[in-house]
Each structure stands twice: as structure tokens, then as C-alpha cells.
Amino acid sequence: MIHMTIVDFLADRAVRNADNLAFRFMENGDIDGPVQEWSFAELYARSAGVAKDLTDQGLSGTSVLLAFPPGLDFVKAFYGCLLAGIRAVPVPLPNPRSKNPLARILNTAKISGAPVVLTTGPFADMAKSLGNLPVDFQAVTQEAASDFKGPRPGMDQIAYLQFTSGSTGYPKGVAISHGNAVANLRVMGQMLRMDSTKPAIVWAPHYHDLCLVCDILGPVFFGYESTIMSPMDFLMKPVRWLKAISHYKIANSACPNFGYAYSVRRITAEECQGLDLSSWETAGNGGEPVLPETLAAFNEKFGPLGFRPQTFMPCYGMAESVLFVGGLKPQSQPPKVLCLSAEALETHQVRLLDENAPGARKIVGCGGPGGDHKIIAVDPETLTAARPDQVGELWIKGPSVPERYWGLEKESEETFGARLADTGEGPFLRTGDLGFVMDGDAYITGRLKDLIIIAGKNHYPGDIEFTVQNSGAPVRLGACIAVSRPSDDGGEELAVIAEVDDRKIPETPDAQFWPSAVRTLQGAVTEGHGLSAKTVVFVETRSLEKTSSGKPRRRHYQERLLQGKLAVVYKKGL
Incomplete structure (x- = not known):
């Protein structure tokens, strides 16, 4: 196998595919609006300009935070860091509603040891106006370079730190090497059938692993053109996403289940006129539970526009494996959906039921792992392989899996160094996800630490939340x-x-x-799960913040509930 780093691929594209389109940013999300486009040669020159500026400051070998709004400045800053031998650390811009807007950036800088935050001119000026800060906020250079000669990284060198979204704990920086990233890109190629002729689009945040791997690293590795859209432009008008797919003949696009459900709910029949989705070959769906109801609704609404059921590719992944873990399935077949006994799942048992049987819970299969990777289900108490009919914690191994969290030795050993108690096989990554493997495909049932145990029975919070959403109570979608x-x-x-x-x-x-x-909500939960929701708290709209990848922060708000720190509109049971 040829050992080429991300830097090698970038330099190679700048020569072999110099004039080919690499990136397109839709500045307002509209296909007839302003766009910014860079060829591979221009991408390299602009990235080299950043690398030269950072190298001249003596920053090679350090970490640098990247805090940008959506756009191509982030792309050149990211590749500029890699060219300069700097660990890139993507972070979101501060939440303007936060009481301490720079807290997350400053904390991440402290954890990663970054002396500099690279950003836009206006944000750098704003940060500096707040007084003396422990890091230097700098505007990214607009200079390009054609003769930059930087250090040549090895495959084991850390390319970037991907901070986890923090759904079940304190965010941690996954130390991703060039070798890890390249291995996961190869897995992505197997799952999505990527090549240079298949354009892609994403509206996920650029600092999130989905955008970073699929639409920022992917184009340089495979040579395809990548279209980037701001998540806010999608949320304000979701048909923009489908219009871009139709207009640019996009072959690959992915988003969480929420994005497909949101599109079904918000896009009108009038807006669909003239759309042609027949170019769409792979629609990745991951980052949160994949709901069969969402797949069916999307197929029904957009099937007449050329979308095909087999286009859906439910997938399973996480930052601790760069991105992709499972998702491999035949391109000619729709996703697998199993009907399981909800009662059996309460005791971590897997029992298949007929499709229309009472007490069934439908679980969408997330495909198999890529080449040289392995997924197993493990009994979290005995640390031995789970039986085929048993739900366990999913463990994974393979060249995509990094070795550690940055600067966290104990947590790294616990997460990345697991071994089976009886055979010693390992090391494995402990995902914290509950599920099982059947016929080579992974099925996710919930999170180990989020599991609700009442009267000795296991209840998955995602199932209860789905019931609440559909109860008829005045509950905001996905909140x-x-x-x-x-x-x-x-x-x-x-x-x-x-x-x-x-x-x-x-x-x-x-x-x-x-x-x-309250009675409406409680009745639905009792009917659907046999549980009594003794405590019901309605809170203010947009007061339940999610993680950077849109996941519920259950443990965080569990603590705030017990501390009495929720933005309560009405409550019962407290």
C-alpha cells in the first residue's frame, strides 16, 4: 500500500488536477446566488500562504485553533496548518447568547496547548477588544504562496484534534493522525463508492467530523468537487439543499436523520417543482438514531422527483474513529429494518418479530464496517463477546481508530485500550453505544450511559423522546x-x-x-412504554442546547433538573 499523507494528496492534486474544481461555497445557499469557487491549484496556493505565515511565526509543531463562519477561509486555514506541520483544531464560533462566549474556545485552547486562534478579521478584533486573553486571536492571511516548502509529516503524525461533541461528558480532543484519516477516507470510499466523478454537498457545520471528512478531506483524497452550504441557510429554507443537488448533479450527500425529517416537514409541493434528484446515488444518514418512519416519509415525498429507496445509506460513526464505523451495504438494496420485541430489549435480548406484530420496535441497520475494520458486541459487565441474541456495548478496531485523546492518559486507556477478558484480543475502542451485530451489520439500540433503568427494566431514552414528540403535547420538534x-x-x-x-x-x-x-404527554408515555412520567417539565423554546453534532445533552440537563436550573414554563412533579 502506498503511504501518502493528507499533505501528499493535497500537493498531488495541485499538480495532477490543477484546474479541476475543488470547492464551491454557496454564500447564501441559493443556486442563483453568489458562489466562491477554488480549483485544486488555487486551494494549494491559498493554503500555502497560510502555512508560510504560521511557519514564519514559529508555530510549526504546535496546535492552532480554527474559529470561522462557514466558508472557504476555514478550508485554507485547515490545510495551511497541515502544510506547516501544525495540529489543526476546528472549533465553533461562540454562541452570542452565552454569558461567557469565549469560554469554550479558551478552554479548548488550554486543553490543546494552542497559543493562537486563527479566525476572521472582525472576530479577531472583537476578541481583542475584551482585554488581555491567554491566546492570540489572529485574522487569517489573504496572501497566497507558490514556493512554500514545509516539513514532510509521517503517517503517525497528528494532523488535527477533533473535539468530541460532549453528549455524555466533558469534550475531549481525539488525536487523529494522517494514517487514521487516510484509513477512514478509504472506508468512506468503499461505503459511498466515491471517486473523482461524483460531486458531493454538505450543510453540516464545517468543524463537525461529517463535513470535515466527507467534504473537506474527501475532495483532496478522491478528487471530486465539493459544494458547501451554511447550516443556517439550510435551516431557513431546506429546499436549497435539494435544489443544489438537482442543479449541480450531486451524487453524494449526508446529514443526520433530523435533516431528512425537517425537509419532509418544511419543503412544500410548490418548492419541489423542477427538482431532479436522480443524480443522488448515496444519501448518508447518521450522527443520531436513524428512524424508519423518516426514511419512508422521505421516500414517499421525494421519490417522484427521482430519489430511490436504495439511495439511503444509514451509517454509524464517531469522532473516536475519525468518522465512519459502519455503513457498508449493497447499493442496489434499501436499508435493512428489523422488527424486534420491545419487551425483550428491556432485558438486552434480541428477539425478531413479524413486521406488524404488537410490541415491535423497528431498528434500522447501519451496515457493516469497511476493510480491515471490525465491530463486535461485548457484554459490558463480563467484557466478553456478547451472544448473537444479546445486546452489548459495541467495540471497534481498525486503522481508522486513533490511539488517544489529547493530554488525557487515563481516559485514553479506558476508551481506546479495551481488551476482551477471556481472550485478551485488542486493543478495541469502547464506543459507549449499545447494539448488536447480525449478518455482519451493526444495529444501534441506545447509549450505555443514557440508559434509563426503572424497576429492573431497561428503557431507551430515544424511544421515549420519539413518543413524546408524537404525543400531541405542545412540544417543539426534536427538543x-x-x-x-x-x-x-x-x-x-x-x-x-x-x-x-x-x-x-x-x-x-x-x-x-x-x-x-401534561396528561397528554403522560398518557402517551404510559401507553407506549408502560412507564409513569412522574416529572414533566416544559421549558422555554431553544433553552435545551444540543451538542455540536445535534445530539441531546441528556446528562447535562439531568443535572440541571436536579439542581433546579431549567428555564421552566410549567412543571409537574418537582
């Missing part, structure tokens, strides 16, 4: 959390925290409105 809390008898009981949907609330609610809403 509720199911957790446990201590009960008066010393056990655990169910608590539901839900953002209110302002559109479903009267201007002047009468005295029975909120008690009725």
Missing part, C-alpha cells in the same frame, strides 16, 4: 429529553424535559391548558 431521577422510595423514576412549541400555545392559556398538556 425533548428523557432522563431518570431519584424517586421517594430510593429507586429511579422517569422525568421528561420538553421545549414548548410556541405555535401550539394560545395567546392566553386557560387554567387547564398546561395540566391537560
Whole structure:
């Protein structure tokens, strides 16, 4: 196998495919709006300009944070760091509603040891106006370079730190080497059938592993053109995404399940006129539970426009494996969906049911691993391989899996150094996800640390949250959390925290409105899961922040519930 780093691929594209389009940024998301386009040669020259500037400052061998709005400045800054032998550290811009907007950036800089935050001119000026800071905020250079000669990294050198989204704990920086990234890009190529002739588009945040791997690293590795859209432009008008796919003849695009459900709900029939989705070959769906109801609804609405059921590729991945873990399936077949006994799952057993059998829970298969990678289910108590009919913790191994979190030796050993207790096989990555492997495909049932255990039975919070969303209570789409809390008898009981949907609330609610809403929610949960939601808290719209990848922060809000620190609109049971 040829050992080429990301830097080698970038330099090679700049010569072999110099004039080919590498990146396109849709500045307002509209196909007839302004766009910024760079060829591979221009990408290299602009990235080399950044590398020269950073090298002249003596920053080679350090970490540098990258805090940018959506656009190509982030792309050149990222590759500029790699060319200069600097560990790139992508971070989101601060939340303007935060009481301490720079806290996350400064904390990440401290963890990664970064002396510099590379950003835009206006944001650098804003940060400096706040007074003396422990890091230097710099505007990225607009100079290009044609004669830059930087250090040649090895495959084991850390290319970038991907900070995890923090759904179950404190964010940690995954130390991803050039070898890890290249191995995962090869896996992506197998799963998505990528090559230089298949354009891609993404609207996920650029600092998120989905965009970073698929649409920033992918074009340089495979040579395809990448179109980038701001997530806000998608959220404001989701048909922009489908119009771009139709207009640019996109072959590959991916997003979380939410994006497909949101498109079904928000895109009107009138907006669909003239769309042609027949070029779309692979629609990745991952980052959160893949719901069969969403797949069916998307197929029904957009099938007449050329979308095919087999285009869907449910996938499984995480930053701790660069991105992709599972997703490999025959391109000619739709995703696999199993009907399982919900009662059996409460005791971590896998029992197949007929499609229309009562008490069934449908689970979408997330495909198999790529070449040289392995997924197994492990009993989290005995640390031995789970039986075929048993739900266990998913463990993975392969060249995509990095060796550590940056600067966290104990956590690194616990997460990346697992071995089977009986055979000693390993090291494996412990994912913290519950699931099983059947016929080579991974099926995800929940998170080990999020599991709700009441009266000795296991309940998956995602299932309860889905029920709440569809209960008829005034709950905002995708904005509720199911957790446990201590009960008066010393056990655990169910608590539901839900953002209110302002559109479903009267201007002047009468005295029975909120008690009725609580009863509606509780009734749906009892009917669907046999549980009593003793605590129900309706909170202000947009007060339940998610992780950078859109996942619920269940443990965080469980703590805030117990501390009485929620933005309460109405509550029962506290």
C-alpha cells in the first residue's frame, strides 16, 4: 500500500488536477446566488500562504485553533496548518447568547496547548477588544504562496484534534493522525463508492467530523468537487439543499436523520417543482438514531422527483474513529429494518418479530464496517463477546481508530485500550453505544450511559423522546429529553424535559391548558412504554442546547433538573 499523507494528496492534486474544481461555497445557499469557487491549484496556493505565515511565526509543531463562519477561509486555514506541520483544531464560533462566549474556545485552547486562534478579521478584533486573553486571536492571511516548502509529516503524525461533541461528558480532543484519516477516507470510499466523478454537498457545520471528512478531506483524497452550504441557510429554507443537488448533479450527500425529517416537514409541493434528484446515488444518514418512519416519509415525498429507496445509506460513526464505523451495504438494496420485541430489549435480548406484530420496535441497520475494520458486541459487565441474541456495548478496531485523546492518559486507556477478558484480543475502542451485530451489520439500540433503568427494566431514552414528540403535547420538534431521577422510595423514576412549541400555545392559556398538556404527554408515555412520567417539565423554546453534532445533552440537563436550573414554563412533579 502506498503511504501518502493528507499533505501528499493535497500537493498531488495541485499538480495532477490543477484546474479541476475543488470547492464551491454557496454564500447564501441559493443556486442563483453568489458562489466562491477554488480549483485544486488555487486551494494549494491559498493554503500555502497560510502555512508560510504560521511557519514564519514559529508555530510549526504546535496546535492552532480554527474559529470561522462557514466558508472557504476555514478550508485554507485547515490545510495551511497541515502544510506547516501544525495540529489543526476546528472549533465553533461562540454562541452570542452565552454569558461567557469565549469560554469554550479558551478552554479548548488550554486543553490543546494552542497559543493562537486563527479566525476572521472582525472576530479577531472583537476578541481583542475584551482585554488581555491567554491566546492570540489572529485574522487569517489573504496572501497566497507558490514556493512554500514545509516539513514532510509521517503517517503517525497528528494532523488535527477533533473535539468530541460532549453528549455524555466533558469534550475531549481525539488525536487523529494522517494514517487514521487516510484509513477512514478509504472506508468512506468503499461505503459511498466515491471517486473523482461524483460531486458531493454538505450543510453540516464545517468543524463537525461529517463535513470535515466527507467534504473537506474527501475532495483532496478522491478528487471530486465539493459544494458547501451554511447550516443556517439550510435551516431557513431546506429546499436549497435539494435544489443544489438537482442543479449541480450531486451524487453524494449526508446529514443526520433530523435533516431528512425537517425537509419532509418544511419543503412544500410548490418548492419541489423542477427538482431532479436522480443524480443522488448515496444519501448518508447518521450522527443520531436513524428512524424508519423518516426514511419512508422521505421516500414517499421525494421519490417522484427521482430519489430511490436504495439511495439511503444509514451509517454509524464517531469522532473516536475519525468518522465512519459502519455503513457498508449493497447499493442496489434499501436499508435493512428489523422488527424486534420491545419487551425483550428491556432485558438486552434480541428477539425478531413479524413486521406488524404488537410490541415491535423497528431498528434500522447501519451496515457493516469497511476493510480491515471490525465491530463486535461485548457484554459490558463480563467484557466478553456478547451472544448473537444479546445486546452489548459495541467495540471497534481498525486503522481508522486513533490511539488517544489529547493530554488525557487515563481516559485514553479506558476508551481506546479495551481488551476482551477471556481472550485478551485488542486493543478495541469502547464506543459507549449499545447494539448488536447480525449478518455482519451493526444495529444501534441506545447509549450505555443514557440508559434509563426503572424497576429492573431497561428503557431507551430515544424511544421515549420519539413518543413524546408524537404525543400531541405542545412540544417543539426534536427538543425533548428523557432522563431518570431519584424517586421517594430510593429507586429511579422517569422525568421528561420538553421545549414548548410556541405555535401550539394560545395567546392566553386557560387554567387547564398546561395540566391537560401534561396528561397528554403522560398518557402517551404510559401507553407506549408502560412507564409513569412522574416529572414533566416544559421549558422555554431553544433553552435545551444540543451538542455540536445535534445530539441531546441528556446528562447535562439531568443535572440541571436536579439542581433546579431549567428555564421552566410549567412543571409537574418537582
